[in-house]
Amino acid sequence: MKVVVFWMVFLCPFFLRAQSDTVLMRPIEIMGFGMVPYATGDVVREIHTLDHIKTLDASLFSQAGIYMKNYGHQQLATIAFRGTSAAHTNVLWHGIPVNSPTLGSTDFSQWHAWLIDDVAIQPGNQGALYGTGSIGGTVFIDHFNKIRTNGAAIGLGLGSFGYNFQGGRAEYKKDHLQGTTHIYREAINNDFSYPLKGTDLIQTQQNAAALSYGFRQELQHFWQNQRLSIDLLLFYQHRESQPIITRNYGQDFIKTHNIKSVVEHFIDLDKGSLSTTLGWVNDQMIYNQNPEIRSQQVTLTQRYEYEIGDRFHLNSGFLINLLAAKGSNFEKINPQKQLDFFAILKYKINTHWNSTLGLRESFIVDAGSKLLPSLGVEGVWMLPKGTLVSYAKIAKGFRYPTLNDLFWLPGGNPSLKPEQSASADIGVKVRYRKFNTQVNVYQTWAKDWILWLPQTGNIWRPENIQNVGISGIEYTLGYQYSLNETELESQAVLNFQRSINKSAYPNQAALGSQLPYVPYFTAIWSNTFHIKKWSIGLDQSYTSRRYTTLDQSDTYAVDPYFLLDIATDYQLNLGKVTTQISFKIKNIFNNYYENIQNRAMPGINFQLQIITKL
Amino acid sequence: MTQAKYLFNSLPLYILFFATLFFVSCTDDSEVVPNDNATENTIGSFSSGIFVVNEGNFGAADGSISFIDSEGIVQNDVFSENNALLPLGDVVQSMYLRDTLAFILVNNSNKVEVVDVDEMKLLHTISGVSLPRYMITEGDYGYISEWVSFTDPGRISILDLKTYEVLDTVAVGFGAEALAIRDNKLYVSNNFGSTLSVMDLSTREIIQTITVGPSPAAMIIDQNDHLWVVCSGGYNEDYSTANNGSLVQLDTNDEVVQEIALGMNVSGKMVANADLSILYFYSGTTVYSYSIGDETYDTFIENTSAISFYGIGIAPDGDMYIGDSKGFLSLGSVYVYDEMGREKDEFQVGRGPNGFVFKPE
Numbered sequence: 001m002k003v004v005v006f007w008m009v010f011l012c013p014f015f016l017r018a019q020s021d022t023v024l025m026r027p028i029e030i031m032g033f034g035m036v037p038y039a040t041g042d043v044v045r046e047i048h049t050l051d052h053i054k055t056l057d058a059s060l061f062s063q064a065g066i067y068m069k070n071y072g073h074q075q076l077a078t079i080a081f082r083g084t085s086a087a088h089t090n091v092l093w094h095g096i097p098v099n100s101p102t103l104g105s106t107d108f109s110q111w112h113a114w115l116i117d118d119v120a121i122q123p124g125n126q127g128a129l130y131g132t133g134s135i136g137g138t139v140f141i142d143h144f145n146k147i148r149t150n151g152a153a154i155g156l157g158l159g160s161f162g163y164n165f166q167g168g169r170a171e172y173k174k175d176h177l178q179g180t181t182h183i184y185r186e187a188i189n190n191d192f193s194y195p196l197k198g199t200d201l202i203q204t205q206q207n208a209a210a211l212s213y214g215f216r217q218e219l220q221h222f223w224q225n226q227r228l229s230i231d232l233l234l235f236y237q238h239r240e241s242q243p244i245i246t247r248n249y250g251q252d253f254i255k256t257h258n259i260k261s262v263v264e265h266f267i268d269l270d271k272g273s274l275s276t277t278l279g280w281v282n283d284q285m286i287y288n289q290n291p292e293i294r295s296q297q298v299t300l301t302q303r304y305e306y307e308i309g310d311r312f313h314l315n316s317g318f319l320i321n322l323l324a325a326k327g328s329n330f331e332k333i334n335p336q337k338q339l340d341f342f343a344i345l346k347y348k349i350n351t352h353w354n355s356t357l358g359l360r361e362s363f364i365v366d367a368g369s370k371l372l373p374s375l376g377v378e379g380v381w382m383l384p385k386g387t388l389v390s391y392a393k394i395a396k397g398f399r400y401p402t403l404n405d406l407f408w409l410p411g412g413n414p415s416l417k418p419e420q421s422a423s424a425d426i427g428v429k430v431r432y433r434k435f436n437t438q439v440n441v442y443q444t445w446a447k448d449w450i451l452w453l454p455q456t457g458n459i460w461r462p463e464n465i466q467n468v469g470i471s472g473i474e475y476t477l478g479y480q481y482s483l484n485e486t487e488l489e490s491q492a493v494l495n496f497q498r499s500i501n502k503s504a505y506p507n508q509a510a511l512g513s514q515l516p517y518v519p520y521f522t523a524i525w526s527n528t529f530h531i532k533k534w535s536i537g538l539d540q541s542y543t544s545r546r547y548t549t550l551d552q553s554d555t556y557a558v559d560p561y562f563l564l565d566i567a568t569d570y571q572l573n574l575g576k577v578t579t580q581i582s583f584k585i586k587n588i589f590n591n592y593y594e595n596i597q598n599r600a601m602p603g604i605n606f607q608l609q610i611i612t613k614l
Numbered sequence: 615m616t617q618a619k620y621l622f623n624s625l626p627l628y629i630l631f632f633a634t635l636f637f638v639s640c641t642d643d644s645e646v647v648p649n650d651n652a653t654e655n656t657i658g659s660f661s662s663g664i665f666v667v668n669e670g671n672f673g674a675a676d677g678s679i680s681f682i683d684s685e686g687i688v689q690n691d692v693f694s695e696n697n698a699l700l701p702l703g704d705v706v707q708s709m710y711l712r713d714t715l716a717f718i719l720v721n722n723s724n725k726v727e728v729v730d731v732d733e734m735k736l737l738h739t740i741s742g743v744s745l746p747r748y749m750i751t752e753g754d755y756g757y758i759s760e761w762v763s764f765t766d767p768g769r770i771s772i773l774d775l776k777t778y779e780v781l782d783t784v785a786v787g788f789g790a791e792a793l794a795i796r797d798n799k800l801y802v803s804n805n806f807g808s809t810l811s812v813m814d815l816s817t818r819e820i821i822q823t824i825t826v827g828p829s830p831a832a833m834i835i836d837q838n839d840h841l842w843v844v845c846s847g848g849y850n851e852d853y854s855t856a857n858n859g860s861l862v863q864l865d866t867n868d869e870v871v872q873e874i875a876l877g878m879n880v881s882g883k884m885v886a887n888a889d890l891s892i893l894y895f896y897s898g899t900t901v902y903s904y905s906i907g908d909e910t911y912d913t914f915i916e917n918t919s920a921i922s923f924y925g926i927g928i929a930p931d932g933d934m935y936i937g938d939s940k941g942f943l944s945l946g947s948v949y950v951y952d953e954m955g956r957e958k959d960e961f962q963v964g965r966g967p968n969g970f971v972f973k974p975e
Contacts, residue, residue: 196700197698197701199700244673244674244675245675246675246702246704246725247675247722289765410849451941453922454922454939455922456855456878456879456897458846459855505943506940506941507940507944507947509944509945510944548671548674549944550943550944551944553945555964556676556945597674597675598675598701
């Protein structure tokens with residue numbers, strides 16, 4: 001029933017007649033090269049997060065081709081692109097790879113949007129210039145290509161289950177100096193109630209509270225044709241580990257301290273530019289009273305961009321990455337040394353067509369190298385009242401084993417090979433009058449995926465054992481109508497994906513089955529209705545059944561779920577002071593649902609957000 | 615543009631927006647209400663057959679019980695199916711049968727579910743236990759071994775079988791694991807160490823601690839009334855296996871009288887044939903047999919297509935049942951072998967089959 005309703009309301013916008021006298025488009029995607037300087041070609045979708053009082057997992061939730069796994073409410077949140085897993089996502093902050101060296105993934109609940117200006121995503125493995133893991137896609141967090149102004153903002157948040165947020169930020173610019181400072185505190189008791197399956201009991205969630213602090217300082221100095229930029233991120237979190245529904249208590253917790261810092265020097269050259277970036281990332285994690293696990297990473301990258309005549313654009317450079325980890329389950333391991341070279345040549349064929357040829361070579365000491373070519377073409381046509389863009393790409397990708405995979409004691413396997421992939425992607429995007437639509441079809445062939453397997457003596461060991469075939473289609477339809485001070489924005493995102501195990505492991509039934517936690521179908525429909533200083537938002541999402549075993553067992557599947565959120569915003573202007581007040585009701589039908597098997601998520605809940613800007 | 619025209623032109627927007635609200639508010643009732651009727655016993659009775667304890671994936675709370683009837687038909691997840699889809703819990707460690715009752719010990723959910731075994735209906739939940747492992751009964755009392763935690767000593771909880779109340783707890787060694795009763799004494803293997811604790815059932819006091827081998831686990835009292843314990847073996851500083859598993863024999867005076875070095879680390883599971891003259895244990899996907907009185911052991915079953923043996927049992931008719939966890943990546947398998955070690959059958963069961971309970975007619 002809910003699916004039918006979803007489709008009915010989804011189709012409604014097509015029956016509305018478009019008004020032709022006003023066009024006000026707010027594109028959420030930006031086409032072209034160099035929008036994110038650490039990627040090339042393809043479609044990059046940029047999401048402005050600055051006024052989000054939420055963590056990045058919530059900010060990215062509604063993007064096409066993405067599936068967020070939340071291990072409970074305000075708990076660990078990982079991202080998966082196009083039927084892959086969190087470890088197959090490359091995450092770059094100012095171009096520095098920031099996936100955990102030990103786990104190979106990023107907890108997006110530990111990245112708060114309040115500290116971040118922009119995030120861009122790029123599904124597919126063709127985008128990132130360097131780094132490992134972009135078999136599924138890449139997330140780009142912030143870059144230095146911004147012009148600051150003078151201003152400040154204060155953010156307050158209140159919500160159900162003891163949620164509260166306090167944040168402040170300021171940005172400033174004077175002469176040759178600019179910068180921004182952000183700080184926040186966020187806390188939640190997370191004591192929501194939910195019905196315990198199979199009983200009449202209403203259970204109150206225990207041991208799921210979280211407290212986070214974050215700080216960011218960015219400074220940039222300009223002189224002549226150069227720029228020196230630094231950014232520093234500090235993060236602390238004490239998070240209780242939300243227990244499963246059948247054990248609704250516990251004392252487990254995780255304490256995290258993260259320091260991320262980056263320095264970038266940029267020179268604007270005649271017909272080109274040269275940028276050099278040095279990054280240092282230090283992650284410390286303590287689980288209960290166990291000894292801490294600490295990982296460190298030092299990264300040096302250099303990128304050289306150059307225009308060759310009118311038709312060629314070259315982007316080339318290298319990355320050196322040193323990764324190390326310390327902890328009781330690691331021997332004294334030498335830092336893992338990675339070296340990447342890349343050269344991306346863009347050729348403008350004619351007024352409509354561009355092509356991109358990429359070549360990456362990635363070396364890792366004692367583990368050989370990988371040559372990764374990519375080829376893309378893109379055509380752009382101007383229509384009488386819109387544009388049409390079509391594109392096609394093929395590329396190879398890979399993922400190095402993590403430090404845990406290689407060196408964890410017991411079981412780490414230093415002889416693991418990198419996972420490999422090849423992918424093809426074709427798409428078309430049309431903007432016509434008040435509509436914009438995009439279709440992407442993709443196919444990925446992956447082999448040597450790593451699984452941890454039991455050995456004798458109760459030891460588990462990772463092996464390169466799994467081959468996977470991934471295919472899917474992403475469809476986005478946006479509609480925007482405005483008239484005087486009234487405006488409607490509507491966007492629907494549909495994803496269908498098959499991520500199929502091509503290995504008969506661990507049993508024959510696994511061959512041809514959908515991988516765990518890859519929903520066949522997800523749909524999101526977002527509407528925002530603006531009238532003068534008010535706006536009302538209506539967000540609906542549907543996530544289909546997810547399997548948790550490699551043989552696609554129905555017994556262990558997680559039920560599909562439907563969510564509806566409603567929000568209302570009011571903007572109050574008092575002189576130069578602007579205050580935005582937002583009130584949101586989430587999960588308005590109070591549906592019980594699980595994102596991860598037997599981890600409760602909250603029913604209906606509320607959030608009030610006030611942001612005042614000077 | 616006049617106000618009237620403005621309102622008229624805006625009308626479709628209002629219609630769309632409020633139609634959306636209307637439609638979505640007409641969706642099905644909330645999914646949160648448990649429905650007992652929808653899941654009323656659709657499985658049938660479990661008067662005779664084989665219960666398979668499926669541990670489930672750690673942290674996923676997907677442990678379950680499967681049932682293989684005399685016709686070889688497998689019914690999975692029989693606990694949840696007969697109890698309104700109530701999840702059994704996280705890490706279902708073992709199941710103990712006593713008359714018409716089954717006690718299901720759910721390790722990481724810190725509970726013991728008491729069910730009517732014929733219908734698999736939940737009768738009572740014993741909470742207040744901490745990482746329970748195994749259970750045994752004597753007279754009107756049950757004895758539950760509990761790890762308690764990874765840093766505290768284990769304990770034995772003494773259960774009143776009439777009221778299901780825990781009457782007392784007795785501290786033993788770290789990692790209280792398997793249980794055996796002989797001569798009014800309860801033997802507890804302390805799996806995180808190298809000892810057995812011996813408790814006098816009359817006084818409920820620990821009267822002896824016996825050193826055996828590293829990681830003692832399952833115990834069997836053989837045809838000579840001697841007690842055998844399988845010791846899994848330890849780990850070196852670099853976490854590699856020490857390959858020092860062993861079988862240790864205690865005579866009726868609780869003296870260690872024999873130790874069979876196995877030269878490898880083995881599972882903590884062990885079973886015996888019907889006349890208690892042959893012990894079976896395994897490592898990886900190989901089952902070994904040891905005939906009591908011998909100096910060494912033999913290879914009994916090698917299954918190169920299995921992923922990882924995780925549980926073992928011997929039926930009253932002598933058939934051997936072995937659970938393959940499949941690395942917890944898929945449904946588990948149960949392989950059935952005859953007394954000569956020839957494979958007879960294979961069943962697909964729940965996730966992580968770690969043990970068997972045989973219920974004869």
